[in-house]
Amino acid sequence: MSQIVSMTINGEERELALEPYRSLLDTLRNEGGLTGTKKGCDVGDCGACTIIMNGKPVNSCLVLAVEAAGAMIETIEGLQLAPDKPHPLQEAFMRYGSAQCGFCTPGIIMMAKALLDENPNPTEDEVRFGIAGNICRCTGYTKIIEAILATAADLQRAKSA
Amino acid sequence: MTIHDKTFESKFAVVGRSVKRSDTLEKVTGTACYAGDVALPGMLHGKTKRSTVAHAIIKRIDVSKALALKGVKAVLTHENVPRVLHYGSPHPRSASVTRDQYILDNRVRYWGEGVAAVAAISEEIAEEALDLIEVEYEPLPAVFTIEDAMRDGAPVIHDNGLPQNQVLPPVIVERGDVEKGFADADFVIEGEYELGRPTPAYMEPNICVAQWDGNGKLTFWSSTQTAFMVRGALAEVLGIPLNKVRVLVDHMGGGFGAKQDLFQHEFLCALLARETNRPVRMEFTRKETFLGGRTRHPGRIWLKQGFRKDGTITAREAKVLFNSGAYGSHGPGVTNVGTAALTSLYRCENVRLEGRCIYTNAPIAGAFRGYGVVQTYYALDLQMDEAAEKLGFDPAEFKLKNAVREGDIAPSNHPIVGHGLEDCIRRGMEETGWPAVRRHGRDTGVKRRGWGIGCEMHGSSAYPGIKEQGNAIVKMNEDGTVTLLTGTAGLGTGAHTALSQIVAEELGVPFETISVVQGDTDVVPWDIGAFASHTTYMGGRAAQIAAADVRRQVLAHAAPQLGATPEELTIRDGVIVVEGSNRSMTLAEAVAPQRGMPAIQLVGVGTYTPTKSYSFAAHFVEVEVDTETGEIRVLQVIPVHEIGKVIHPIAAQGQIEGGIQQGIGHTLSEDYVIDHQTGRSLNAGFVDYKMPLSMDMPPIRTIILETAPDPGGPYGAKGVGEDPIIAIGPAIANAVYDAIGVRFRRYPITPEHVLAALRTKKQEVA
Numbered sequence A: 001m002s003q004i005v006s007m008t009i010n011g012e013e014r015e016l017a018l019e020p021y022r023s024l025l026d027t028l029r030n031e032g033g034l035t036g037t038k039k040g041c042d043v044g045d046c047g048a049c050t051i052i053m054n055g056k057p058v059n060s061c062l063v064l065a066v067e068a069a070g071a072m073i074e075t076i077e078g079l080q081l082a083p084d085k086p087h088p089l090q091e092a093f094m095r096y097g098s099a100q101c102g103f104c105t106p107g108i109i110m111m112a113k114a115l116l117d118e119n120p121n122p123t124e125d126e127v128r129f130g131i132a133g134n135i136c137r138c139t140g141y142t143k144i145i146e147a148i149l150a151t152a153a154d155l156q157r158a159k160s161a
Numbered sequence B: 001m002t003i004h005d006k007t008f009e010s011k012f013a014v015v016g017r018s019v020k021r022s023d024t025l026e027k028v029t030g031t032a033c034y035a036g037d038v039a040l041p042g043m044l045h046g047k048t049k050r051s052t053v054a055h056a057i058i059k060r061i062d063v064s065k066a067l068a069l070k071g072v073k074a075v076l077t078h079e080n081v082p083r084v085l086h087y088g089s090p091h092p093r094s095a096s097v098t099r100d101q102y103i104l105d106n107r108v109r110y111w112g113e114g115v116a117a118v119a120a121i122s123e124e125i126a127e128e129a130l131d132l133i134e135v136e137y138e139p140l141p142a143v144f145t146i147e148d149a150m151r152d153g154a155p156v157i158h159d160n161g162l163p164q165n166q167v168l169p170p171v172i173v174e175r176g177d178v179e180k181g182f183a184d185a186d187f188v189i190e191g192e193y194e195l196g197r198p199t200p201a202y203m204e205p206n207i208c209v210a211q212w213d214g215n216g217k218l219t220f221w222s223s224t225q226t227a228f229m230v231r232g233a234l235a236e237v238l239g240i241p242l243n244k245v246r247v248l249v250d251h252m253g254g255g256f257g258a259k260q261d262l263f264q265h266e267f268l269c270a271l272l273a274r275e276t277n278r279p280v281r282m283e284f285t286r287k288e289t290f291l292g293g294r295t296r297h298p299g300r301i302w303l304k305q306g307f308r309k310d311g312t313i314t315a316r317e318a319k320v321l322f323n324s325g326a327y328g329s330h331g332p333g334v335t336n337v338g339t340a341a342l343t344s345l346y347r348c349e350n351v352r353l354e355g356r357c358i359y360t361n362a363p364i365a366g367a368f369r370g371y372g373v374v375q376t377y378y379a380l381d382l383q384m385d386e387a388a389e390k391l392g393f394d395p396a397e398f399k400l401k402n403a404v405r406e407g408d409i410a411p412s413n414h415p416i417v418g419h420g421l422e423d424c425i426r427r428g429m430e431e432t433g434w435p436a437v438r439r440h441g442r443d444t445g446v447k448r449r450g451w452g453i454g455c456e457m458h459g460s461s462a463y464p465g466i467k468e469q470g471n472a473i474v475k476m477n478e479d480g481t482v483t484l485l486t487g488t489a490g491l492g493t494g495a496h497t498a499l500s501q502i503v504a505e506e507l508g509v510p511f512e513t514i515s516v517v518q519g520d521t522d523v524v525p526w527d528i529g530a531f532a533s534h535t536t537y538m539g540g541r542a543a544q545i546a547a548a549d550v551r552r553q554v555l556a557h558a559a560p561q562l563g564a565t566p567e568e569l570t571i572r573d574g575v576i577v578v579e580g581s582n583r584s585m586t587l588a589e590a591v592a593p594q595r596g597m598p599a600i601q602l603v604g605v606g607t608y609t610p611t612k613s614y615s616f617a618a619h620f621v622e623v624e625v626d627t628e629t630g631e632i633r634v635l636q637v638i639p640v641h642e643i644g645k646v647i648h649p650i651a652a653q654g655q656i657e658g659g660i661q662q663g664i665g666h667t668l669s670e671d672y673v674i675d676h677q678t679g680r681s682l683n684a685g686f687v688d689y690k691m692p693l694s695m696d697m698p699p700i701r702t703i704i705l706e707t708a709p710d711p712g713g714p715y716g717a718k719g720v721g722e723d724p725i726i727a728i729g730p731a732i733a734n735a736v737y738d739a740i741g742v743r744f745r746r747y748p749i750t751p752e753h754v755l756a757a758l759r760t761k762k763q764e765v766a
């Protein structure tokens, strides 16, 4: 029996009809039509499904959609500041070549956003620790870490300017 | 940080610059479409039932309960699918791959093999239905190791007429006179090297979606590196013509070689869709991606070499034994390439090499970045390190002395172009301050450090195993913009960007004016697929040829308008100029339709059938070994690569950094393990299959040389995809020796191995 659950996704209030056993990940991808969030394992091991829920990064495959009733959800699709204006993290990931196959990318960018929201000026070790639960099999992480650190520095500069 | 040596002055406008990759905006914004993102009206979900025994005949399979479950639309077993023997990886039906699989067989050959498939209105119902399928197995004796499979009286896994469960007749490579070589030696060394079972572990699980239209045409979305091969296999097995199968691959989440194969579910998905007359989607779980996926060939290498006192290699003999698992897949190709690789890297005139590949009831080994060479060069490079020490040489000097040179005959029987390997070793020695950095086991504390060097060379393209071909079509539109149609897949390497750069360079137009059409077998020209480090080398060259064709046509068309001959014209940044004059016009002006006239047709076609070029690398690595926990940490890597002309530096670095990550995993932690009683997999998931993640990855300071451009590649470019994963392993193992004085002739080298070896060493000393 499906039930109606409402949540705010990327600033838009949504009412979604879903089965009670549905994960938030499947709900976002299927009922929500937001396929930017990826499924790499479905059991909480890879971070590809990372989204921000009520300000905190979570593996959306481990959250039941019904548990997200009333929650504020941010996904990769909501990150762009305007249609032609990517978020600074997205800009940096492009500039530094941080996305190869791109399958881990939405999850890592969301994790990085949560990280920078909480700690705007992280050290390299803090960045490495922050994305420790996100598997990337293509890049060796070098360019991902460069991009996150560069974004932090840019945001700091912008703030002090 | 990256150092990028410019050994010749850049005369290029677009090539060699890290332009913004054309595919990344979609990736960072989450709009990139992967096969798993395709949703069609009425779409059903397919699931595979997998065997719970390693080797058995299916005596009875009862699907009645599953079919009766509400929401189940179809169930397939070996009893109702076509029985067609097919290639596991249909590379133009070449000898590199075997033809030994059925969609579903009445026999299972490994634990986790698909035995039935269900389509239902939801994934959950499909899964429930799997549990309702009753399978009665008549167990057969199973073998998991090479030794057991080759033994007299071992069960025959495939009746291919060869004894001892061999996948192919032994590969024998002989050059010179190995007996004489050993007789001439002052010093002989031999050793046996044990190879674990790493898996590619790409982030996107295998996935496909199938849809039939009313005219009997199949549209098929798949995460594959070889769209045209998938098309060919589907058409052959389903008995339909090629123009009735359209394979679509937009983005894919990694493949690393393994996604050249077909994994049963492609056929099952197409058949379920046909049977139900509805679209069907089949996505592997992560566990299935391990179970039904492909691994690198595990096995064993015995290697013996003779040396003169001055360090010259007089003879090399090897026996390479690979465990193919339950099916042949790329076993023949991997065995040939890996074995033949031992003719080279370090010069030796007298070699005798033997390679064998053996069926067992283990998981299927297939193609994986480094294709047999990871294994054989691991053994070779470790032994060279050991020989250097025994003969009193520094290992880098020793490898430099024996390094393959310009004009030497490569494994493919081509002469080597340029001094790539020597340049890499020299440059790495300078960069690290070699040999002063080496520790020679001097450290005595709990944590001990060491440096090691590992070398490799690898061919771009699978020639001579497969005669490959890349094709491209370049069209210039009537506003001067350009459309490139390429058959090559976008694995995530940035290949389409590199191809666009090559087209822009050849035409003399800005990079931004090129757009790429790819990933649709109905539209783009035939392509063999993306593998063998050949995408830029081969696909790029085809694109260059097509662009040159368009350029000729454009200049012929513009010449009368500018009152000049085509030979006097050049195109720079989208403007056609008459050399040595002030006459010019933009491309857009030149090709725009004149009033009342149709546009001119500007289409160029490029076909390129490469032979082979070789890229080279030397990796320098510092490790730290914790003698209490046995943990090995890689502290830094300095990879020096010679890859000819670099088209997109950041993308090339990305290949190197990512290859190093996978290679560190292979060497230190990754091993897909099965229980040798049952064949059941023991670590089919990311928690237990341990890969290096952000906290484990060391800083990497990549150095790229362009000293030996290849005349066959576009602007002298060569491949880079596979090289980095080959050199890193031996570099780590050799560094571990420098740190603690123990030679591990195996991978992975886990903390348990380190602790056990240190204990043994202590006892020996005591």
Ligand code: FES
Residues within 6 Å of the ligand: A038, A039, A040, A041, A042, A043, A044, A045, A046, A047, A048, A049, A050, A059, A060, A061, A062
């Ligand atoms: S898909 Fe959620 S952690 Fe892997």
Ligand code: FES
Residues within 6 Å of the ligand: A098, A099, A100, A101, A102, A103, A104, A105, A135, A136, A137, A138, A139, B203, B253, B254, B492
């Ligand atoms: S870019 Fe492929 S997994 Fe990260």
